[in-house]
Every structure is written in C-alpha cells, then in structure tokens.
Amino acid sequence: MTEPDAPPLSPAALGWSDFFAEQLGPEDAGLSPRRIANVHRARLTALSPGGTVRLVLPPHANTGAYAVGDWVLVDPETEMLRRRLDRHTVLERRIGGTGEPQLAAANVDTLFIVTSCNADFNPARLERYLALANQAGTLPVILLTKADMIGQAGSDDADAGEPGMTAESYMAQAEALQRGLAVAFVNPRADDALAVLAPWCGEGKTVALVGSSGVGKSTLVNSLAGPGMAAPQVTGGIREQDAKGRHTTTARSLHAIEGGGWVIDTPGMRTLHVSDSGFGLDTLFAEITELAPLCKFRDCTHAHEPGCAVQAAIKAGTLDPDRLTRWRKLQSENTANTPVQTGPRGNRVTAPRGRKR
Structure with missing residues (x-):
C-alpha cells in the first residue's frame, strides 16, 4: 500500500541510472522499478515515484537476499516483487570470516x-x-568528528583527544591511509554539516555511513535528512574511559537528504573481518602493490628476501614500516577468510579455507 502524502519523485531522483535501465529486456515490459528502503525479517519496504510502498513477496522469498538501496522490478498493480536488478556497488562483510556475506x-x-x-x-x-x-566499488571519504573538543575537556575525558594530537595531525594521519583519499572535518550537530558534505550528496546520489558507535553517525543522518525525516535515528553517548559508543542504530534504512540525494545509516560495527578483498587491499596499499613487481622474487613476502623492493623503500624512508605490518596482517586475514572453490569439476562448491567437503 502506498503512503498517500509522499511527494512524487522521478526515478532519477531516487538514484535510477543508465546502469539499471540497460538491464531491462522485453520480458520486463509492464514492470516498474522500486528501490528498497527497509529490509525486515518478513517484509520489504521500497520507494516509488509516488511514495513508500510495502512490497508483496513471492512464496518462499528470502528477505536476507536483498539490501537497502537495491533496485527491484514489481508488478505496479499489486506491488508483487518480480526480480532484483544487478547492483552497481554492494557493501557486504562476513561475520567471523565464514558463512554467507552479510549485506550492508x-x-x-x-x-x-x-x-x-x-x-x-x-x-x-x-x-x-x-x-x-x-x-x-564505492568512493570512500573519511569524516572526522569532535575536532572542536580537542584539548578542551579534562584529561580523563575521552573527547579531549589523544595527548599531543591536533586537528591537523588527525587530518594528516587520515589522508596518509590511502592515495587520493578525501578527508573532511564535520560537526554532525552544526548547521553547516550538509554544506560540508554537499559535494557527495547531489540529487540521485546515495551515501552510506559506517564507523564505531558513538562517533556521531546517527546524529549526522538526522542532520542530513533534516526535520522532515519520518523516524529520526536514536542517538547515544560514549563511555568516557575508552571512547567506545553504545549501539544506537539497530537496522539499516534509506532516508532522503534535505535538498537531494539519499543516505543509508548502518549499525555500528565493532568487528570487521577482511575477506574477498584482494582488489580492495591492493588499492588501499597501492604503494606496496606497485613496489612488489620490482622485487627479485615473484613470491617475495617482503620480510627477509634479498632484492626486496619493499624493504628497500623502508630503509630509504619512503615507506612507513607500520603500513607493511598492517598490510601483511590484512593480507593474511583475507587469505584465511576468503572461501575457495572445492569439489569435482562440474560440481564445485564454495567452502571456507581449511574445510574439506
């Protein structure tokens, strides 16, 4: 059923693009696109040009196969879901590095x-x-919050920041994490929060927020969505002794950004295991990825082998040794957590590494 007071929106304003249009074929004639706004255990809510609709699911449908932000095709008369379109980008992770990926x-x-x-x-x-x-395949941007509180609180208050750190040093450390990475300061409660993020929040654009609980994600979602947001995100504080936040967002949801665009809030992630991320790690550690082919040995571990270009860069002071340590840890974790294909040819299945079938 469609909510009667929802303002009309064009598909482009909802994020529709040629990428999705090109997936339509003659068999889809008469079907209409909808964008998933909420995923619940037994139901899906979606956005249409006319407002919010509750989709009618086919028998035995698994809502876990859908993510907030997905585009689907439905029968416009009944809102019966027919099929999901291929995703342009998808954020997913494995819990504990095993099992099926959890769609974010x-x-x-x-x-x-x-x-x-x-x-x-x-x-x-x-x-x-x-x-x-x-x-x-999405563009990462690091947002630094609470910069205005550095040095202003008491020494026992986590909001005061690390001793000796300034806003500029936090910015420099963040920018050094990846080549060409965009970093911005933002106060989630300030009136100019939307203006700071405007370069990424144009009409039809979709942004998502991740990070630890208590850093201001839900407050930022509220600021982006403006006073017209139907169900504001609950916000919470942090524990002073360790800056750890309380989880305040428990479900993912899609909200309109005031002035255009869409924002997806996600629950805080205390543990994020790396898996299926070979390309992601190569991009993150580009300075190591580019040096590796220059090593004397193709299977160089960059630890002790002679003729290692990576170790040479560390000795020359052009590569941070801490980056190599973290690269090695994430590479090892990614290898251990990424499932492999096993079984006889023609009947191969996906299984966690180290588990035989």
Missing part, C-alpha cells in the same frame, strides 16, 4: 567512514573500512 547496503556512490578525533581514531580499523569500500 547496495548501489552506494560514497561511503562516509566516520571517526572522532579521540581514542576512537584507529588507523588499522579505518584501513579495514577502506578495504571494504574499495572492494565494493
């Missing part, structure tokens, strides 16, 4: 990775988010 969001143009200028700022964790964004 689909067809996201920009992924805002939100972290605060305090104990929450963790380069190793930010690199995991960057690998996720790179692998998904």
Whole structure:
C-alpha cells in the first residue's frame, strides 16, 4: 500500500541510472522499478515515484537476499516483487570470516567512514573500512568528528583527544591511509554539516555511513535528512574511559537528504573481518602493490628476501614500516577468510579455507 502524502519523485531522483535501465529486456515490459528502503525479517519496504510502498513477496522469498538501496522490478498493480536488478556497488562483510556475506547496503556512490578525533581514531580499523569500500566499488571519504573538543575537556575525558594530537595531525594521519583519499572535518550537530558534505550528496546520489558507535553517525543522518525525516535515528553517548559508543542504530534504512540525494545509516560495527578483498587491499596499499613487481622474487613476502623492493623503500624512508605490518596482517586475514572453490569439476562448491567437503 502506498503512503498517500509522499511527494512524487522521478526515478532519477531516487538514484535510477543508465546502469539499471540497460538491464531491462522485453520480458520486463509492464514492470516498474522500486528501490528498497527497509529490509525486515518478513517484509520489504521500497520507494516509488509516488511514495513508500510495502512490497508483496513471492512464496518462499528470502528477505536476507536483498539490501537497502537495491533496485527491484514489481508488478505496479499489486506491488508483487518480480526480480532484483544487478547492483552497481554492494557493501557486504562476513561475520567471523565464514558463512554467507552479510549485506550492508547496495548501489552506494560514497561511503562516509566516520571517526572522532579521540581514542576512537584507529588507523588499522579505518584501513579495514577502506578495504571494504574499495572492494565494493564505492568512493570512500573519511569524516572526522569532535575536532572542536580537542584539548578542551579534562584529561580523563575521552573527547579531549589523544595527548599531543591536533586537528591537523588527525587530518594528516587520515589522508596518509590511502592515495587520493578525501578527508573532511564535520560537526554532525552544526548547521553547516550538509554544506560540508554537499559535494557527495547531489540529487540521485546515495551515501552510506559506517564507523564505531558513538562517533556521531546517527546524529549526522538526522542532520542530513533534516526535520522532515519520518523516524529520526536514536542517538547515544560514549563511555568516557575508552571512547567506545553504545549501539544506537539497530537496522539499516534509506532516508532522503534535505535538498537531494539519499543516505543509508548502518549499525555500528565493532568487528570487521577482511575477506574477498584482494582488489580492495591492493588499492588501499597501492604503494606496496606497485613496489612488489620490482622485487627479485615473484613470491617475495617482503620480510627477509634479498632484492626486496619493499624493504628497500623502508630503509630509504619512503615507506612507513607500520603500513607493511598492517598490510601483511590484512593480507593474511583475507587469505584465511576468503572461501575457495572445492569439489569435482562440474560440481564445485564454495567452502571456507581449511574445510574439506
């Protein structure tokens, strides 16, 4: 059933593009596109040019196969779901590195990775988010919050930031994580929050937010969506002793950005395992990826082999040794967590590494 007061929107305003239009064939004549706005255990809610609709699911449909941001085709008379269109980008992760990937969001143009200028700022964790964004095919942007609180709070308050750190040093550390990475300061409660993020939030564009709980993600979603947001995200504080936040967002949802565009909020991720991210890691650690072919041995581990171009760069001071350490850890984790194809030819199945079938 369509909500009667929803303003009409063009498909382009909802994020429709030639990528999706080119997937339509003669068999889809008479069907209409809808964009998934909410995924629940037993139902799907979607956006249409006329407003919000609840989709009618076919028998035995699995809502877990759909992500917020997906485009689907439906019978416009009954809103019966017929099929899902291929995704332009998809954010997904494996829980514990095993099992089926958990869908986080689909067809996201920009992924805002939100972290605060305090104990929450963790380069190793930010690199995991960057690998996720790179692998998904979406543009990563790091947003730094609470920069205005550096040095203003008491020494026991996590919001004061790390000793000796300034807003500029947080910015420099973030920019060094990936070549060409965009980084911006933003105060989620400030009136200019939308203006700061405007370059990525144009009409029809979709952004998503990830990051630890308590860094201001839900507040930022509320600021982007404006006062017309139907169900504001609940916000919460952080524990002062370690800057760890309380989970306040428990489900993913798609919201209109005031003035154009769409934003997807996601629950806080305390653990993000790297898997299926070979391309994402190569992009993240481009300075190592580009040096590797120059090593004397093709299977160089960049640890102790003679003629290693990576170790030479470290000795020359042009490569941060901490980056190599983190690269090695994530590469090892990605290899261990990425499932492999096993079984006889013609009947191969996907299985976790180390598990025989």
